[in-house]
Amino acid sequence: MIRLLPLAAAMLIATTGLSVAHLETALDQSPPGEPYVQVSDVLPLPAFLPGLGTLFVDPATLPAGPFLAYDHDGKLSATVFMTPLEDLQNGTAYGGLGIGAHTVSGVDIYYNAGHPGIEKPHAHVVLYHDDEAKGRLAE
Incomplete structure (x- = not known):
């Protein structure tokens, strides 16, 4: 019985790694599936936003x-976070946020005065997932 314990632990670790890899690859192509919704389907925004691309979000994770x-x-191409400045100034912490892919090749952080869905001034934190991502989202 004791000899089976290391084998069982190794199998658990191996299958956990596979399920995490499966979850990440499930997001690689649009549309990502539930619980994500296309932002332009629920807000008056264009389907493709130059600089950000076609956005999907789980409504439960807003803002x-x-x-x-x-x-x-x-x-x-990227994972984007939109954190209201007022919330940050008042001490709100946004921890445990998910990411679309584990590879990050660059990060941009910039101010946004507000837009449909997140009307308050906020910071955009953009994690690019490959070296060409920023260029592909710009067009």
Whole structure:
């Protein structure tokens, strides 16, 4: 029995790694599936936002996100967080936020005065998932 314990632990670790990999690859192509909704389907925004791409979000994670940003070919290119400045100034912490992919090649952080869905001034934190992602989302 004791000899089976290491084997069982190794199998558990191996299958856990596979399920995490499966979850990440499930988000690689648009649409990502439930619970995500396309932002332009629920807010008066264009389907593709230059600089951010086609956005999907789980409504339960608003306002911070993560917002999954896809390029014109439906490839996951970035994960975006939108954190209201007032909330941050008042001490709100946004912890345990998910990401669309584990690879991050660059990060941009910038101010946004507000838009449909997140009307308050907020910071956009954009995690790009490959070296060409920023360029693909810009067009």
